[in-house]
Amino acid sequence: MIKIINQIIGTNKLDIIFRIFKKISPLENLYYFLKSEIIKKISLEYPPYSLEIHNNIISTSWDPIRYGIIALAINTIKKEKIKGHFAELGVFQGNTSKIIHHLAPEKKLFLFDTFEGFPAEFLENKGDSERFKNTQLEWVKKNIGNLNNIFIRKGIFPETTEGLESETFAFVYLDADLYKSTLEGLKFFYPRISKGGYLLIHDYHNPQESNAGVMRAVNEFMTDKMEKIIELPDVLGSIILRKL
Numbered sequence: 001m002i003k004i005i006n007q008i009i010g011t012n013k014l015d016i017i018f019r020i021f022k023k024i025s026p027l028e029n030l031y032y033f034l035k036s037e038i039i040k041k042i043s044l045e046y047p048p049y050s051l052e053i054h055n056n057i058i059s060t061s062w063d064p065i066r067y068g069i070i071a072l073a074i075n076t077i078k079k080e081k082i083k084g085h086f087a088e089l090g091v092f093q094g095n096t097s098k099i100i101h102h103l104a105p106e107k108k109l110f111l112f113d114t115f116e117g118f119p120a121e122f123l124e125n126k127g128d129s130e131r132f133k134n135t136q137l138e139w140v141k142k143n144i145g146n147l148n149n150i151f152i153r154k155g156i157f158p159e160t161t162e163g164l165e166s167e168t169f170a171f172v173y174l175d176a177d178l179y180k181s182t183l184e185g186l187k188f189f190y191p192r193i194s195k196g197g198y199l200l201i202h203d204y205h206n207p208q209e210s211n212a213g214v215m216r217a218v219n220e221f222m223t224d225k226m227e228k229i230i231e232l233p234d235v236l237g238s239i240i241l242r243k244l
């Protein structure tokens, strides 16, 4: 079976085959088995974090490089005792929030989203107006599970940062897709990230997302900063930096 899978990897047929498998319920278990066998092959062989987290990354995602990087960053934050809270801007259904919280349940995790889709006034492309509406705060809470140390800021960022001006952050994950949201995220979080803290931004190398809005915002914001961004080869080309 693995031999057959190997033969079709690299062609876009694999995705189609998996979609069909997923639709037919008796094949669902086989789908998840095959998926984790493939993800295992492109995941860290000797992860410094727990096997439970490693298996969680393998079983829940098609983007093990992105989640592996998140897990490695959080592992280092714990090892080096980097001070500050965690934050995610752009939560949608909370799938990444759940993993971040699972990796460091002892850290306060601030979650920012409208939970109603993109703010209309931030859109450059009106065609994006219906995206990410398929969520609800109650689903997100249920998805995350343990809500200890979870602080939900519902509404339009950066209005929802009120009261957090004096806080510091050790880990910030920006995944808001839009130019203006990403720029506002950088303006608010960058000066508040502790020395050695991590900033991760999704979609940097995603030209289809909001006319490369993330890349435009990051390049504009980072021109006069000390740190250099590092580009990562995950599915949608995230970037990472550590604060000097």
Ligand SMILES: C[S@@+](CC[C@H](N)C(=O)[O-])C[C@H]1O[C@@H](n2cnc3c(N)ncnc32)[C@H](O)[C@@H]1O
Binding pocket: 089, 090, 091, 092, 093, 094, 095, 096, 097, 112, 113, 114, 115, 116, 117, 118, 119, 122, 132, 155, 156, 157, 158, 175, 176, 177, 178, 181
């Ligand atoms: C790509 S989704 C986030 C996906 C999520 N990080 C994950 O990994 O599953 C982008 C989210 O950003 C939110 N968003 C974008 N700009 C925002 C803003 N200025 N204020 C609040 N939410 C915003 C949208 O509502 C949407 O849910």
